[in-house]
Amino acid sequence: MHDTAPILFFDSGVGGLSVVAPTVALLPTAGIVYVADSAGFPYGTKSEGEIAARVPALLGRLAERYRPRLIVIACNTASTIALGAVRAALDVPIVGTVPAIKPAAAISRTRTIGVLGTAATVRQPYVDDLVARFAADCTVLRYGSAALVEIAEAALAGEAPSPDAVATELAGLFGQPGGVRIDTIVNACTHFPLLEGDMTAVAPPGVAFVDGGPGIARRVAALTHGQAWPAVAPPARLVLTRLGERERAIAATLADRGFASAETL
Known part of the structure; x- marks a missing residue:
């Protein structure tokens, strides 16, 4: 080489x-x-x-x-x-x-995890398999967000992310039944770690974000x-x-x- x-x-x-x-x-x-x-x-x-x-x-x-x-x-x-x-x-x-479900399950205290990705990713059987293998004792809630992908792209092009828009997308997880117990979110799209500071600012205190990078x-x-x-x-x-x-x-x-x-x- x-x-x-x-x-x-x-x-x-x-x-x-x-x-x-x-x-x-x-x-x-x-x-x-x-x-x-x-x-x-x-x-x-x-x-x-x-x-x-x-x-x-x-x-x-x-x-x-x-x-x-x-x-x-x-x-x-x-x-x-x-x-x-x-x-x-x-x-x-x-x-x-692949979504970092294994490390998320390792640190979750409430045993309730959010998987935040694109709609195409969160519906894949591969995610089902990761949940079964590494988070079988957890409640795993999923949400597919196309908007956050666009927000991340726009941010790198010079457009500041809207806190309200980011909060609306996170509500797709926290607003689900049992969502208030989420203490760990898997950034299952590589765009989303680019917005981690913006998401942390609008998420409930103490919520951790995990990604595969x-x-x-x-x-x-x-x-x-x-x-x-x-x-x-x-x-x-x-x-x-x-x-x-x-x-x-x-x-x-x-x-x-x-x-x-x-x-x-």
Whole structure:
């Protein structure tokens, strides 16, 4: 493995940045290619068939162009639907993203957990399996929010999140029967950790938010252990499948965070 081979992170939008950050903390000189499928955004309102067809084909093109040492599907929706197909199609290690139900169950005191994701993610049988395996003694309430995904995207484009709008989405969990007992929320969409401060500000006191970013970073570090890395981190690359007005604003924000000028696929 050449030391310049990058790690490729893939999401429908900016959510995967919440996975990039803990990965870079462990692998500070890794080359990073961040891909946002802006032409396909948002994934959470699409059918399983659309995602299952789109994601493997797109990742095949990306693998051919960027020759990554490893691909992180930094999107819960894409992972729960298309991870198996991507692994079958590509000869490169693939790390998926799944809701952090196991660590949430480990810290919940009230044994009532909220799973906050997209509608496509929270209805997946994969989530049922995680609940059965790791949170069988918990009440697990789910809520799918397309609005929070849009709020996170807009925030990176420069639009401050509305506390009322964020509170309305959290009410989708707390307003369910038994929801007042929730003490731990699983951010089951990679966009949502980008709004954690905003959500904490409007959530009941003491509610903890858990996401899979740190665990994914540890998995990436383990899979690449012993591989050569550059002495100095190269500029991170930003790739978009559509470059519209909002994408240009996001690219400008990310340029201030060390990403190179946006490329289009």
